[in-house]
Amino acid sequence: MTLTQPPVPQEAVASPDDPTRASAAPPHRPRRAPLAGAAFLAPAVALVVLLLVVPFAFTIYRSFFDDNGFTRSWVGLDNYTAMFADPAFGQSVLNTFFWVVGTLLLPVGLGLAIAVGTWKLKLGAVARFAVILPYAISGSATAVVWTFMLSTDGGLDTLLRLLGLDPLVSQWLLQWPLNTVMMIIATTWQATGACVILFLVGLQSIPPSTLEAAQLDGASGWRLFWAVTFPQLRPMTIVVVGISIVGSLKVFDQVLLLTNGGPGTASETLALTMYRETFTLSRYGSGAAVAVFLTVVVVAASYAYLRRQLRPANG
Amino acid sequence: MPHPIPGGPSMTRRTALALGGAGLLTATLAACARGTDTRPSAPGTVTLNSDNPTWGPGYDAASDVLAARIGYRITSRSIASVANYNQIIRMTAQTNSTTDLIKWTNGYRLQDIARADILTDLNEVWDDAIGRGWVDPAQRASFTYEGKAYGVPLYKSYYAVFYSKRAFAENGIDVPTTFDDLMSAAQTLKDAGITPFLAPGATTWESEIWFMQLLASLDPDYYAAVTTNQASYVDDPARAAMDLWSTMYSDGFFSAPDVTSNDLPGLVSEGRFGMMLYGTWFANTLLASGLTDDDIGFFRVPPHASSTAPAVIVESGSLSVPVKAHRRDAAVDVARNWLATDVQEAWVGFLGDTSPNPAALPKSDLVKDLAAGIAAEGPTELIRYWEASPTPLVEGNVQDLGSFMVTPSKAHGESTLRSMEARARTEWKIWDAA
Amino acid sequence: MTKTSRRVLVVVLAVTSLIWLIPSWLLVVNAFTLSSEYSGTPSWWPTSLSLFANIRTAFENANVGQGMLNSLLYSVVGAGAAVFIASLASFAVTIMPLKRPTLWFWVIYVGTILPLQAFLSPLFTGYAAASLFDTQYGMLLVYVALTIPFAFFVVRGHMTGLPNEVREAASLDGASWVRMFFQVHLPLSTSALMAAFVFQFTWIWNDLLFGLTLSSSANIRPVMATLADLTGNYSTYGPPVALAGALVASLPTIIVFFSFQRFFARGLNPTA
Secondary structure, eight states: OOOSHHHHGGGSOOTTOHHHTOOSSOOOOOOOOOOHHHHHHHHHHHHHHIIIIHHHHHHHHHHTTTEOOOEEOOOOTTTHHHHHHHHHHHHHHHHHEEEEEEEIIIIHHHHHHHHHHSSSSSHHHHHHHEEEEEEEEHHHHHHHHHHHHHHTSSSHHHHHHTTOOOOOOOOOHHHHTTHHHHHHHHHHHHHHHHHHHHHHHHHTTOHHHHHHHHHHTOOOOOOOOIIIIHHOOOOOOOOHHHHHHHHTTTTOOOHHHHHTTOSTTTTHHHHHHHHHHIISOOOOHHHHHHHHHHHHHHHOOOOOOHHHHOOOOOO | OOOOSSSSSOHHHHHHHHHHOOOOOOHHHHHHHSSSSOOOOOOTEEEEEEEGGGGGHHHHHHHHHHHHSOOOOOOOOSOOOHHHHHHHHHHTTTSSSSSEEEEEEEEHHHHHHHHTBBOOOOOHHHHHHHHTOSOGGGGGGGEETEEEOOOOOEEEEEEEEEEEHHHHHHHHOOOOOOOHHHHHHHHHHHHHOOOOOBOOOSSSSGHHHOOOOOOHHEEEEEEHHHTSSSSTTHHHHHHHHHHHHHHHHHOOOOOOOOOGGHHHHHHHTTOOOEEEEEEEEGGGHHHHOOTTTTEEEEEEEOOSTSSSOOOOEEEEEEOOTTTTTHHHHHHHHHHHHHHHHHHHHHHHHOOOSSSSSSSSOOSSSSHHHHHHHHHHHEEEEOOOHHHOOOOHHHHHHHHHHHHHHSOOHHHHHHHHHHHHHHHHHHHHHHHOOO | OOOOHHHHHHHHHHHHHHHHHHHHHHHHHHHSSOOOOOOOOOOOOOOOOHHHHHHHHHHOOOOOOHHHHHHHHHHHHHHHHHHHHHHHHHHHHTTTTTOOOOHHHHHHHHHHHHHHHHHHHHHHHHHHTTOOTBBBBHHHHHHHHHHHHHHHHHHHHTTSOOOHHHHHHHHHHTOOHHHHHHIIIIIHHHHHHHHHHHHHHOOOOOOOOHHHHHHHHHHTHHHHHHHHHHTTTOOOSSEEEEEEEEHHHHHHHHHHHHHHHHHSSSSSSOOO
């Protein structure tokens, strides 16, 4: 990852009269310490591989079988061919795509806008509170509230009637693709808070001197943002976009709780299809095939995005 | 020695070590905490796994009687999510971390797991119970797979219309005895500004309720046939049912399909409740929210034509004993005594529902008259759609029905039936092959 | 920033905040409603003051209190351990001379990518076999493993932004890797560590799937799994009780969020 400026507060670098620096010898190369590296890396790798990767490898294995939890028989690629041939699968892929686009536009875009917009404002804390609060509220409470809002004659319909906007009253969660759009809005309500926090962390690591220098040069408002602030935020933007891509491809809870993939299977996403095959129909092989497909898509998307952004770490 | 470089709340090495050590200690202590539920049960008790946490007090009430009869109590544990519960049972029943008893469904869902040889054969328990007149012999078929019975009825509910006595009284409606009476009752309620039928089901299993009831009222024999792969979903009775359903929707008799049954008590207190077709086990919820005999009554949906034999939909859960249960013999003993009249009276006293034992009458008045009427008339008992066919077929068809409820046009009814039939062809082939 | 554009900004933010607060408002108001009066249409104003009655129902009937204690243990210890382990790994991948840092990055990052339901079933079977099912230790283990990848991603992102001068300055005096880690990089990454901790605390606290599947006793179950009793298929309590329970269960995360916020909002210099 290349940087244009050191994004670290000035006081982090040892001051010139630091006694340890005074008698410094010329900087020597870092010692090769493969064992130390392994020791630092080991706990994380061990836990992730043992508890996450190994069970997943078993799921890959399972996708080649016809498995109902009791008996298992080898079917090779049959689960995969059946999956691709199923029209409901195509619908799932389409919905998942909607979610990715929606999540990149809304929570990430709004999160950035709100973080930057409220950063310097004294009253910004109020806006931040309003936006971050939903993230702290539990998923089941969120689902209940949004079901209130979006069910027929629920909160939104009542509000629209109150405002005299009767023609807009719809069955928000019962028509596809309207329900997918509304669910994306509900998720935006909750997820923007996370993006705001991450962007605030990023903003905070911009050295004030950089901004002051730019403002002295006459940049302000939109130009300041576009020319200075946004580029400085790049590391954090990468984190946020990377996470959003992964999260939106895997979206599950909101769809399950608000529409259960309905009506029929119209608003199912890939994670929901996998869940239905595995947990409802007890067809572990088919569910595993969908899981493998979803994982491949997520890995490919993340890799394609991050590879351009990540270069080998400095050193 | 270099001082810690400033730049924020400094994390000195000491603090870090202290935190790490504290964390490790906590984790080690935590390792000693094992779940109270997964230890082998205390002597004199058998464990029961279920997906309904609200029935705990019922099991306790029944246990008091069981303890007196055979010296064993039931300790129940529950897993609130139905989907997770199904998976956990499938996984644990093959190991010995299973409970001694499990709550399951009957019909094809029971056959699904019975095929895997993980449940105990309870034939002699049934023989015993039938001999003592504790259970209706006709129920045995739905608990049997290849000649062996794998569960006893945990509960038995009927599908009937819950109606608001106040709404009926205020609008001069008598309890309907014919199907036409039911339709005019609905019309009267609609004219009075009350939604006639609260009908949930857009995205849940409830979409099957009106489908199965309309078939039961039109042609009970056809219902039994189509659910056992002896008739097609595009035959005339099914099309008549979908047409009728569609007409009722266009007459404005149904609520929006995304209401929930839990709205009922609130609607009653606001005087806006008309009727709802549902399982009588729901009476438990109504009792818990304070509704009484004065508020709610029951009646069965009459046959569509006077020449059709009366039929009623029955839902019955299964109490089964996994083969690998720790206390298997005790569990079988509990199953044997579960249907005893005094145990059932304690059980339905809590549930407020009917009992598989015809002699145990529900304590709650809410359901008593219904039970008496059924006992007197003896209608054909049809199994609920959820269990009536192989699981993947039912799950898919119920989704199709939910989709129909959102757009209940006649054309959509036709295409829904075609979709259901296509699925039936595939799924029956798979079921028969396994 | 000109005065007009600032005013416009303030108005836009005010409207946005108002819109954002509407669902939270609904949540609070309906948690106050008496359960038996709830008829399917949400109320916009508090119709009664039954919040505490609802809370008591939730606590008595679903063991929400015990669930909260369990969740506190899992969230604090789990998130703390995960952030610490993740920062060790981030340090290794970004600063230390490893042979293939990108490979190790992907090995750990892949943990966030896997769809959770995909390995739930094998994990359950493994737990049952290893006698970890329904134990606090088992829950902690899985929560730590699940939260390491995201924490790793965040902390690593921050550490790659630290300049080379920092490392060189510290290695000048022959500091060992351990000392460098604890005395240089960890303090510098505080805001990232705090952000990661807050997120993972929230994630673990709000987890439902693993709580439901890998535990069942009251002294092991985390709080969201206990709340599921109130909103499940057979619930006899309407939304107001579930909302009241969820509200109380959300308080710790709200408190954590807003007390840690000063770490995110540190160093703000209003120079408008």
